[in-house]
Each structure stands twice: as structure tokens, then as C-alpha cells.
Amino acid sequence: MSAPVTITPLSGIPEVREGDDLVTVIGLGLTASGLRLADGDVLVVSSKIASKALGLVTHDPDKDRVVAGETEYVVAERSVGDRITRIVRAKAGPIMAAAGVDGSNTGRRGGWLLLPHDPDAVCAHVHDAILERHGVRVGVVLSDTAGRAWRVGQVDFALGAHGVRVVDDLRGGTDADGRPLEVTTRALADEIASAADLAKGKAEAVPAALVRGLGRFVLTAGDEPLEAHPRGRDLVRTGPGDWFGYGRVEAVRASLGIEPGSEVAERVGIAPVHGDSRLEAVARATQAALHGVESGTADIGHVSVTLGADGPYELGILTARLCSALWCEWLVGEPQTPAADGLSVVVGVSGRLDGH
Amino acid sequence: MSAPVTITPLSGIPEVREGDDLVTVIGLGLTASGLRLADGDVLVVSSKIASKALGLVTHDPDKDRVVAGETEYVVAERSVGDRITRIVRAKAGPIMAAAGVDGSNTGRRGGWLLLPHDPDAVCAHVHDAILERHGVRVGVVLSDTAGRAWRVGQVDFALGAHGVRVVDDLRGGTDADGRPLEVTTRALADEIASAADLAKGKAEAVPAALVRGLGRFVLTAGDEPLEAHPRGRDLVRTGPGDWFGYGRVEAVRASLGIEPGSEVAERVGIAPVHGDSRLEAVARATQAALHGVESGTADIGHVSVTLGADGPYELGILTARLCSALWCEWLVGEPQTPAADGLSVVVGVSGRLDGH
Structure with a gap:
């Protein structure tokens, strides 16, 4: 039988500034929330405070230019007034709107927050520092927010992960009746990020949550080296294995030589969001x-x-x-x-x- | 401050058969788990037991034919040996592989389980029966599992919902610094379904979970009529507002007059999954x-x-x-x-x- 899962938001985390140590500020949140880390816990941290601590902020007033700098390639695009909104493969890894460049909750000075380009390394740093200072092995998930194809609204997902199984691979498994399972790979880390978002909320600026009851998915000393396990980056699907690497419009235009994100695409014209x-x-x-x-x-x-x-x-x-x-x-x-x-x-x- | 969120799997639910009353079997799970429903709880029920209770099972040996019967239209397709695997808009509402037709955990007699075509109505029935018998107002989410564009693995999502806010619309809201929020619509019901999946697990056949601590999203008597609130169906994005209504390959072929799912597409040839x-x-x-x-x-x-x-x-x-x-x-x-x-x-x- 599975045990209950508890998600506690870590309030009491002060505004994070460049150079702050993430583990220290998370520690303040744990103390304020009356919690102490234990083996098997999963810590979910919003990418926002990681970006702030790492100083990943720019004050360039041109958001489109900032997004272009964080983009590997463009998947889909629509015009909105005199701007263009783009869904892109971000340098941070995933496919998301505006490469995850974010202008809300950026702190008193404003600007655009950028995502770390190696989110798994951020998680590894937090994981190792917690192990060193507190002597406990926790899973760490760096969460961010994105829209989805086919569904309304955004959910939180695992931008990065370390020390926790990001997928629960059930391939070869059987169901309660002994037949092969049709669902084979659960994206655990994404579900953990989504669950944490329910407790953290968006407007309240609670940037971390502690998830208890998932110890069976937290990697232990016997699972070293942790880097060899799938991490956040491995949840990103690209290339021929992803059947949706272009939007419906962009695929047809690309087949006509008009690649999304190109000058040609802008010259030909980009359809407006609202028709x-x-x-x-x-x-x-x-x-x-x-x-x-x-x-x-x-x-x-x-x-x-x-x-x-x-x-x-x-x-x-x-x-x-x-x-x-x-x-x-x-x-x-x-x-x-x-x-x-x-x-x-x-x-x-x-x-x-x-x-x- | 947000409060902790607790997700408890409801074990002790017996195998569900056609004609079983869902609220009765869920009640058995609650009792076995030592729980009693309270106002503000959210009950997450796997579509599987709803389909079983409703007798939505077929023993047609041809899965492709069964899937076709549950399909509104085809979004993407690949051949696998002499079969074709399709991502479709299901009659149940969402876009998902094989229209959600499922051959695992179907019970001792086997066969294919089909999704209810009006999952929100299933949730409304459970909601109303609980209100009538137990006198409490709970949110009800009917969960199912699906893959995603751009990401590896499957997550649980809200196939249906009733009595709970499916989206937390933050449009017009401001962040902790007073600037407009960039993320505007959280898909709460999907996050709730994903969170519940972490506690329920897949192989263990725990078909329901109770989520506590989200009472602020549960609709109350003052929110009547509940049917007027967005529900599971409203989380499905289709038409021009969905930029990914065809796969990259299928969009180009459709623009050449070769619609996915058509006889023409099969005659022309469908690319194999593995190249x-x-x-x-x-x-x-x-x-x-x-x-x-x-x-x-x-x-x-x-x-x-x-x-x-x-x-x-x-x-x-x-x-x-x-x-x-x-x-x-x-x-x-x-x-x-x-x-x-x-x-x-x-x-x-x-x-x-x-x-x-």
C-alpha cells in the first residue's frame, strides 16, 4: 500500500538576491515552517529563486530580443500587436513559451529573469550541499511553469532534478490482473512539481515546498553516481521521437522553406493570436x-x-x-x-x- | 500562507463491476483507510473504476477498431508492425493516445475499457450522491493518464471535474512586487490529478485518493449552479486556439490532402514509430x-x-x-x-x- 503524501509550502523565505546561497534561504523557510529535512524528502524549488540567486536577470527593455537569446529554435509563433509570441525550445532544455523568460516576481528592481541553462546542475548543487550540511539525502526538483499542447492553462513541471527518480519506468510490468501495463513510464518529477505548485500557489510568492511520502523514489547512497540516472533534461523529448516539434501552421510553412523564427517568416507574415x-x-x-x-x-x-x-x-x-x-x-x-x-x-x- | 496539502490513497477498494455504485465502493475505501469525508476535500477517482462501474468495456479483439469508435479525429499516427498507433481527439474530450482505450487492469475478464463520453457528468453524479448521503461538499476529479507533446512519459490529468475550480485564473492579478503576473491560468484540476497519482501509484491498482488542504478551490453552496463553472471538458483546447492540432508530419500531409486517420493516409503509407x-x-x-x-x-x-x-x-x-x-x-x-x-x-x- 502507498502511504499518504504531504506537501508543505515553505513560507518565510526572504526575497532572494544575486549571490545568496540557495540552501541557506531554503533553510530559513524550513525553520519558519517548523520543518527539519529527513532522508527521503523531496524538496521542490521554484526556478525563480534559483535564477535570482544566480543573478540570471537582464534589464534589456526588448523582451523579444531577450527571448531570442534564450532560444535554441522556434516551434510555433503568433503575432500579438507589434510583438511576436513564440513557443520555443529553450536553452534551459524544455519547449515553452518565451523560453521561460519571466517578468513577474522578479524582485524590486524588475527586469527579466532567465532560466539556468543547466537546471540539473543547480539541483545537484542543492542536493550535495544539503547532504554535506545536514547529513540527509533528499530529492531535489527545480520547478517551472509552462503551458501545454491541447490543454488549457499552465502546470508546473520539473525543469531540473537530482537525487530523485524522474520517471517510474513500468515497462515490462504487469497490472493487478497480470496483463502488461499499457502506461509504461510515469513522469514522476513532473507530477511532483505539479503537486508542489498546489501548495505553493502562484501569487503568494512561496518559492519552495517540501514533499513527504515519496521516499521510495529518492535515490540513496547505493544509487551512485546520481548523475547517471535520468534527470530533468531527460524529460525533454525532441527530434523525430517528438511528433509535435513544429506547430501545425509552422510545419507546413517550414515544408515550404519558411522556418519559424526566421526573418523570412516575419517578412511573409505571422498569423495573429486572435485571428x-x-x-x-x-x-x-x-x-x-x-x-x-x-x-x-x-x-x-x-x-x-x-x-x-x-x-x-x-x-x-x-x-x-x-x-x-x-x-x-x-x-x-x-x-x-x-x-x-x-x-x-x-x-x-x-x-x-x-x-x- | 498556504496550508499543507495531504494526499491519501484509498486502499481497500474491491474490484469494481458493472452496475456497482461508485460512491459505495469509494466509501469502502474511505472506511478501510480510516477516513471520513469533510467539506473542502477533493476526491480523485481513476476513470478506470468509473468505466467498470458503467460497464464501458468491449471484447472486440481488434483494438484499432475499438479506438476508431472512440475517436473524433486523428491528430498524429505512426505504424508499429502491422498496427497503427494514433494520437486522437477522443470522444471523451481530450487529445490522447488510442482515445484512452485501455487493456490493462480491466478486471478478470479482460477486454478493452472505454472512457465515459461525459466525464464531468460522472463527477457530478459522485458529487451529488456524496452531498446527499454524507452531507458534505467535496470536489470530484475523474483522472486519467496521457502522454504529452515535448515531454517524456505520462502524467495523470483531469478527464472530468465537478465542484472544484479546474483553473485558477490569475489574469489581471499582480505579483508580490505589484507587476502583472505572466502566468495567468493555472490548470488546477490537472495538477490535482497528477498529485493524486503520486499517492495512488499505477501498478498497485489503488483507484482513488483523497486530497486535503485545497478547500479554497472547492465550490460551495454559494457557487451554484456548479455546471456553470468550467469543468474537465473546459480544460481541452481545440480549434485555432490549439496550435498543435496536427502533428508536424500530419499537418504537412493534410495540407497535401492526406488527412491523418483516412484510408488515403494508409494507402500513401504511414511512417513507422522507429524510423x-x-x-x-x-x-x-x-x-x-x-x-x-x-x-x-x-x-x-x-x-x-x-x-x-x-x-x-x-x-x-x-x-x-x-x-x-x-x-x-x-x-x-x-x-x-x-x-x-x-x-x-x-x-x-x-x-x-x-x-x-
Whole structure:
């Protein structure tokens, strides 16, 4: 039988400044909360106080530039007024909006907090310092907050981890009836981060929580070296194993040579978060089609686009590109028969009713 | 200050059978665990026992057919041997693998467990029965397990909810320093489900947990009607607001008229989970290009594909389609100059090094 799990928020942690020692400030929180660390505890620390202690703050007023500096590559993007909001693979590891660059709760001086690029190392430092000073082995999770594909709202997840199993691998396991388990790998560290968030809250600026009752997942001396166990970074899925490395719109545009996050993408135009008019959507799709077809021309209307090119082969390329690009805008292109000279074609445009 | 949160697994729940009353079996678990429900508690119940009680089981040996019956539409798909594994929008609401159809822990008779199509109604029933029989107002979350885009492993999430705030909307709120909060909507119900999973475990078949300390999120008599509050279904994000309604591969193929989950997609070929040879990938991309270009022909090689068509316009369409389809396979197509008669072109094929 599993035992109860208890999550206690660590209040009484003062505002953290650059150069502060994380284990010391966490110790203040433990004392204020009347707690003493024990073997098998899991300590969940908000990335925010780690970033503050490490001085990972910038006062560059241009948030987009700050985000670009923290970005490996762009997964999806939408325009919001004269800015662009991007979901990116962050240098810190995960795929998240704005690379985790955060302007709230940054302390009295403001600015943008950046995520540590090696969050597991931050956890290892906390883990080792606690072992050295307090003589106890705890799991450490560095938590951050992110939105998800397919679901509303944000949850906390494990940006980093050390000394705790980040996955509970049940592959090869059987259920209570002896049949193979269909769910094979539980993302424990993410569930721990989410659980801690319930106790920590967001607005109250409680930056850490102590989780008790998960000792079976905390690695012990016999599990050395801890670095060899999967950690926070290993919870990030990228490459062909991730089927969602581009947004639906960005995948199609990238297949047309328009990579998200590129100057080309901005020149072609980036769809606004809240939608725009049919004519603007058709114009954006047409710009995407024209990209890379040097001789291409287009006359854009509400219900059709008339395409032109130097020759019928180029016209065919342009037409196929437009049909793909219209799909990105929840529109359907239906090419009519090209003109007799093969140098122009009318592509009818209609709305798509069945889109997801 | 936030109070501690305690999660207690409800052991002692017997195997649930069709027709069993959920509130009665949960009551057995509470008694066995020495617990008594109180106002402000949140009860997290695994969908599995709800499905069993409702008799949502089928013994059709063809899992793919069972999944298709529980599917609204397909988001992404890969072949695994002679089967196809699909991430779909389930009739139960969320986007999840195999529509949540589950063959483990299904009880002694086996079969496939299906998810209830109105999980919030299941929660409402439990909520109301507890209020009637025990006179207490608890939040009820029906939990299930799913993988995520971008991250390794599965977590529990709120398939359904009633009587508890599913989101903590902080929009318009300010941080401890008075600046607007960047994280605006916490998906509370999902975090509650994840937290409960830590206590319940997977292999042990503990199908429910009691969460204490979140009373501030439990709706009270003054919050009637509870149905008007966001519930589990409202945590599902679909349509243009979801930027990941198709996988990267499926988006491009859909833009070429090859919708995931369709017979056309199967005929064109579905990429295997674990990758295949360059030649197989090129062949699949070529089949996708040929779809809908009636006069198209192709001669497929390792480093190039020679395309042919009745006329140069059709050849252009075919060429553009091939370049898009090759992108799906992490390949790049580079068309050479078409033949003098405009009826054939060689498209060079190379690997893409920078893909995500």
C-alpha cells in the first residue's frame, strides 16, 4: 500500500538576491515552517529563486530580443500587436513559451529573469550541499511553469532534478490482473512539481515546498553516481521521437522553406493570436506561396487568387504552394484550369468547415 | 500562507463491476483507510473504476477498431508492425493516445475499457450522491493518464471535474512586487490529478485518493449552479486556439490532402514509430506527392526522384508536393532544371541536419 503524501509550502523565505546561497534561504523557510529535512524528502524549488540567486536577470527593455537569446529554435509563433509570441525550445532544455523568460516576481528592481541553462546542475548543487550540511539525502526538483499542447492553462513541471527518480519506468510490468501495463513510464518529477505548485500557489510568492511520502523514489547512497540516472533534461523529448516539434501552421510553412523564427517568416507574415480577416489570411498564404518562386505574381481577392508565372512549370509550383499555405489559414484552395498560355491560373478560396 | 496539502490513497477498494455504485465502493475505501469525508476535500477517482462501474468495456479483439469508435479525429499516427498507433481527439474530450482505450487492469475478464463520453457528468453524479448521503461538499476529479507533446512519459490529468475550480485564473492579478503576473491560468484540476497519482501509484491498482488542504478551490453552496463553472471538458483546447492540432508530419500531409486517420493516409503509407530506411522514406514522400496528380509518375532512387507528368504545369505541382512531403521525412528535395519538353524533372534528395 502507498502511504499518504504531504506537501508543505515553505513560507518565510526572504526575497532572494544575486549571490545568496540557495540552501541557506531554503533553510530559513524550513525553520519558519517548523520543518527539519529527513532522508527521503523531496524538496521542490521554484526556478525563480534559483535564477535570482544566480543573478540570471537582464534589464534589456526588448523582451523579444531577450527571448531570442534564450532560444535554441522556434516551434510555433503568433503575432500579438507589434510583438511576436513564440513557443520555443529553450536553452534551459524544455519547449515553452518565451523560453521561460519571466517578468513577474522578479524582485524590486524588475527586469527579466532567465532560466539556468543547466537546471540539473543547480539541483545537484542543492542536493550535495544539503547532504554535506545536514547529513540527509533528499530529492531535489527545480520547478517551472509552462503551458501545454491541447490543454488549457499552465502546470508546473520539473525543469531540473537530482537525487530523485524522474520517471517510474513500468515497462515490462504487469497490472493487478497480470496483463502488461499499457502506461509504461510515469513522469514522476513532473507530477511532483505539479503537486508542489498546489501548495505553493502562484501569487503568494512561496518559492519552495517540501514533499513527504515519496521516499521510495529518492535515490540513496547505493544509487551512485546520481548523475547517471535520468534527470530533468531527460524529460525533454525532441527530434523525430517528438511528433509535435513544429506547430501545425509552422510545419507546413517550414515544408515550404519558411522556418519559424526566421526573418523570412516575419517578412511573409505571422498569423495573429486572435485571428484576422479572410483577406489578410489569403494575402499571408499568397506571400508564403510566392516565397522562392521568383517569377511568381498574384492578384488577391476574397474568393480567389489569380496566380501568374514565367512558365507553366513555375505556375504549377506556385499553385501547389498556395494550396498548402491556404490550409494553414483554415482555408481551401481549388485551382481552376490554367489559362491557354499556361502562364496564369485562378485558385478559388473557400472556408474549411472540418478543421481541427 | 498556504496550508499543507495531504494526499491519501484509498486502499481497500474491491474490484469494481458493472452496475456497482461508485460512491459505495469509494466509501469502502474511505472506511478501510480510516477516513471520513469533510467539506473542502477533493476526491480523485481513476476513470478506470468509473468505466467498470458503467460497464464501458468491449471484447472486440481488434483494438484499432475499438479506438476508431472512440475517436473524433486523428491528430498524429505512426505504424508499429502491422498496427497503427494514433494520437486522437477522443470522444471523451481530450487529445490522447488510442482515445484512452485501455487493456490493462480491466478486471478478470479482460477486454478493452472505454472512457465515459461525459466525464464531468460522472463527477457530478459522485458529487451529488456524496452531498446527499454524507452531507458534505467535496470536489470530484475523474483522472486519467496521457502522454504529452515535448515531454517524456505520462502524467495523470483531469478527464472530468465537478465542484472544484479546474483553473485558477490569475489574469489581471499582480505579483508580490505589484507587476502583472505572466502566468495567468493555472490548470488546477490537472495538477490535482497528477498529485493524486503520486499517492495512488499505477501498478498497485489503488483507484482513488483523497486530497486535503485545497478547500479554497472547492465550490460551495454559494457557487451554484456548479455546471456553470468550467469543468474537465473546459480544460481541452481545440480549434485555432490549439496550435498543435496536427502533428508536424500530419499537418504537412493534410495540407497535401492526406488527412491523418483516412484510408488515403494508409494507402500513401504511414511512417513507422522507429524510423525506416532512406529509400522507404523517399518512397512514402513520393506516394504523398503523387496523390491527386493523376498523370504523375515517379522513378525513386536513394539520392534522387525523377518525376514525370502530362504537362509542365502538372509537373510543377508534383515537384512542389514532393519537396513538402520530403520535409516530413527529415529530407530535403532540390529540383534540377526540368527536361526541355517540360515533362520530367530530377529532384535531388539529401538529409536534413538541422531538423527538430
